[in-house]
Amino acid sequence: MRRVFGLILLALGVFAVAGAVLLPTYVYPRLAKVPLDQDSTSVLEGTASKVLAVTDNGSGPVSNIREDAKLTATGHVQANFAAPEMRQDTDYAVWMLAVQVTDDADGTLLSASKRQVCFDRRTGEGYEPHGETDPPCAANSSYVTELKDKADKDGLKPPETNDYKAQPGLNFKFPFGAEQKDYKVYDDNTGAAVTARFVGPETVNGIETYKYVQDIPDTKIATKDVPGALVGRTEPTVQADLYYRGINTLWVEPVTGIEVKQQQQQHQELRSLTSAAVVFDGTLAYNGTTIAQMVDQVDANKGKLEFLSTTGPLWLGIGGAVLIIVAIVLLVRRRPAEPPAPRKRRQVVFAQT
Known part of the structure; x- marks a missing residue:
């Protein structure tokens, strides 16, 4: 079960890191x-x-x-x-x-x-x-x-x-x-x-x-x-x-x-x-009305552009790195060895004369 969970986290981490690279280099220039x-x-x-x-x-x-x-x-x-x-x-x-x-x-x-x-x-x-x-x-x-x-x-x-x-x-x-x-x-x-x-x-x-x-x-x-x-x-x-x-x-x-x-x-x-x-x-x-219109345009678009170019890649990169590290720890860490089974005592039976 631990191995399966580790592989899932590894896949999610790789996907997040790939997203961190693609958002500013591929998605942002197109949008x-x-x-x-x-x-x-x-x-x-x-x-x-x-x-x-x-x-x-x-x-x-x-x-x-x-x-x-x-x-x-x-x-x-x-x-x-x-x-x-x-x-x-x-x-x-x-x-x-x-x-x-x-x-x-x-x-x-x-x-x-x-x-x-x-x-x-x-x-x-x-x-x-x-x-x-x-x-x-x-x-x-x-x-x-x-x-x-x-x-x-x-x-x-x-x-x-x-x-x-x-x-x-x-x-x-x-x-x-x-x-x-x-x-x-x-x-x-x-x-x-x-x-x-x-x-x-x-x-x-x-x-x-x-x-x-x-x-x-x-x-x-x-x-x-x-x-x-x-x-x-x-x-x-x-x-x-x-x-x-x-x-x-x-x-x-x-x-x-x-x-x-x-x-x-x-x-x-x-x-x-x-x-x-x-x-x-x-x-x-x-005039004041035109400046307010321009400010509204900034408010409507600035957050989206920042997510594609800076904040999105940053959080995806950090999150992906954390997931990959946790996955590696889960996959590499061995289970603790089970203690050896207790030895059975030999029962000696004396014949009656």
């Missing part, structure tokens, strides 16, 4: 991927000391600079299941991000942007082609939608065109198991991957996060035809370069890679040959 299905909204709120507003009073567009405006930026992320990459067993996902910035005072739409990205579901890296014969993402799965400055006809919205291009760097989130190091993060305004420096840990709403800061230097991002009066010129229309600089701060929960909090400080100005005008200077950050 630590963002879901294909995504439909979420995030909201940033803040103020701008200056912001360009283009309105139409019925006689055509009118540009003016508003001061000390309260703004709301709404970002909507949605999966595109029409993309060929969106298969259940794929390592890549295709999501679209649409952002609108409005003035809280009257609801005026100040800016709008849209882009679609094919990215790695584990690392968050936007796919960048390197001449593969069988690339994981199609050439038309990543693009930035551009809005022309003028409509083809009066009274119509300016047409949109898609600029098909890679969007390298991290998109939407940080990798699972984010580290205390610098990362390249895609910047919407410059269209490039810019370094986000790790600056230290910080607690946000009770969640331990890593804080990263992305410092974007003064960069020319476009050339536009603008009203001369906007940049202090007398001509009806002049050509001006749009320059941008900014500081983006990201608070990331490292196990899940979720951006729990985000803050964007931006400055944009138009520069002509002889003059310049600030068209945006402000700071926007996740």
Whole structure:
């Protein structure tokens, strides 16, 4: 009976140790991927000391600079299941991000942007082609939608065109198991991957996060035809370069890679040959509702990921080792030898004479 029990414990111990090895090396890499299905909204709120507003009073567009405006930026992320990459067993996902910035005072739409990205579901890296014969993402799965400055006809919205291009760097989130190091993060305004420096840990709403800061230097991002009066010129229309600089701060929960909090400080100005005008200077950050949503996502996923990568393997390894040791002791230990049977006394019978 002892031998049978020992063999059972040995089998359970080996199974537990195997599980401790397989969970982080096989199971975790296959399950630590963002879901294909995504439909979420995030909201940033803040103020701008200056912001360009283009309105139409019925006689055509009118540009003016508003001061000390309260703004709301709404970002909507949605999966595109029409993309060929969106298969259940794929390592890549295709999501679209649409952002609108409005003035809280009257609801005026100040800016709008849209882009679609094919990215790695584990690392968050936007796919960048390197001449593969069988690339994981199609050439038309990543693009930035551009809005022309003028409509083809009066009274119509300016047409949109898609600029098909890679969007390298991290998109939407940080990798699972984010580290205390610098990362390249895609910047919407410059269209490039810019370094986000790790600056230290910080607690946000009770969640331990890593804080990263992305410092974007003064960069020319476009050339536009603008009203001369906007940049202090007398001509009806002049050509001006749009320059941008900014500081983006990201608070990331490292196990899940979720951006729990985000803050964007931006400055944009138009520069002509002889003059310049600030068209945006402000700071926007996740509002309380969005931060709470991100915290809920962390709470729902962090424990599962930690079990697969750390706590599960640790306890299975310890438990398996204990079971194996007990099994070996039971199997090797001998039964105590039975005492020898007592010798029977010889009975001597004397014959009677």
